[in-house]
Amino acid sequence: MPNIASVLKDEISRVARKEVRRETAALKRASTSYRAEIAALKRRAQELERQLRQVLRSARPAGAAANDAPIASGSRFSAKSLASQRRRLGLSAAECGLLLGASAQSVYNWEEGKARPRAQHLPAIFALRTIGRRQANAHLETLKKAA
Numbered sequence: 001m002p003n004i005a006s007v008l009k010d011e012i013s014r015v016a017r018k019e020v021r022r023e024t025a026a027l028k029r030a031s032t033s034y035r036a037e038i039a040a041l042k043r044r045a046q047e048l049e050r051q052l053r054q055v056l057r058s059a060r061p062a063g064a065a066a067n068d069a070p071i072a073s074g075s076r077f078s079a080k081s082l083a084s085q086r087r088r089l090g091l092s093a094a095e096c097g098l099l100l101g102a103s104a105q106s107v108y109n110w111e112e113g114k115a116r117p118r119a120q121h122l123p124a125i126f127a128l129r130t131i132g133r134r135q136a137n138a139h140l141e142t143l144k145k146a147a
Contacts, residue, residue: 075126077110077122079110079111081129082107082110082128083111085125085128085129086128088133089131089132089136090133091136092104093105093108094107095140096128098140098143098144099128099136099140100117100121100125101120101121101124102121106121
């Protein structure tokens with residue numbers, strides 16, 4: 001015959017396991033619902049980011065008109081070339097930056113070789129090669145009026 005201490009210990013263990021199981025079941029349900037909510041929020045955030053990228057692509061700034069030109073396959077960026085194009089057009093760095101959709105400091109850094117332009121600026125930089133001084137000044141006037 002088992003002694004009372006071992007029976008009591010077994011019963012206490014059984015009741016404790018039952019209580020723990022009941023408490024953890026509620027936590028598991030809550031955890032499952034939280035995970036489902038988090039997954040839904042992640043999907044919604046991804047969709048909103050996708051829509052934002054689409055809107056930003058379609059609503060380019062006014063200075064990005066030159067960005068519509070496709071990049072020729074042999075086109076490469078050269079700091080020296082950018083400086084000579086800017087001199088040829090008679091533009092200050094600030095004006096050139098306005099045309100390219102960048103800051104004057106960025107244009108200086110590109111010309112000095114301290115930085116390279118991002119891919120979004122390359123089509124506009126390559127488009128500078130094809131425009132003349134009058135066309136650049138006319139485009140600058142429209143940009144200044146729009147700002």
